[in-house]
Amino acid sequence: MSRAPSKRTVSGLADIQGSRRSIKSAERRRRVLLAANHFFSRHGFRKTTVDVIAREAEVSKALVFAFFGDKETLYDAVIQETLRTWTGFAEQQSARHHDSPDLELASLFRGSFEFANHTPMLRVLMARREREIQGRGESLPQVDRAWRGKLSGRRRDAREHSFSLAFDRALGAA
DSSP states (O other): OOOOOOHHHHHHHHHHHHHHHHHHHHHHHHHHHHHHHHHHHHHHHHHOOHHHHHHHHTSOHHHHHHHHSSHHHHHHHHHHHHHHHHHHHHHHHHHTTTTOHHHHHHHHHHHHHHHHHHOHHHHHHHHTIIIIITTOOTTHHHHHHHHHHHHHHHHHHHHHHHHHHHHHHHHHHO
16 A cells, blocks of 8 residues: 655655756856856957857747846846956955965956956956946946955055065164
């Protein structure tokens, strides 16, 4: 005699299926962002179509619109992802020299240029900042302010560090 599955078993299966569905959805979204990044960075916003992005990502055009609503929002998401990845990479580079502000600042810049070298979208953003980014993405000014604040703090730390070294040298020479 077989028993009907309990409510707990049915609920557990639904959770697993929902989890698989959300993983598949996240993977599709990631593919859309990668394809959009590729085409926007090579062909620009105006010459890139949602059809081309959907085809490259192997998803339907309707799914691209379901994820992002419109092409502008997709473009903003690509910018946000590029900036998020860039800041993470630069911070990782600078964290290796946290005890030396001069080296930390140098690593931050070196890491940023290295990342830009391998990231076409970041080069596009840097080269076309006034024409394509101004007014896009509500958090862009926040990212800009955060980076300016971080760099200002690093410069201040470097000046204080240099001042203390000079002061220590002066005391040692006296």
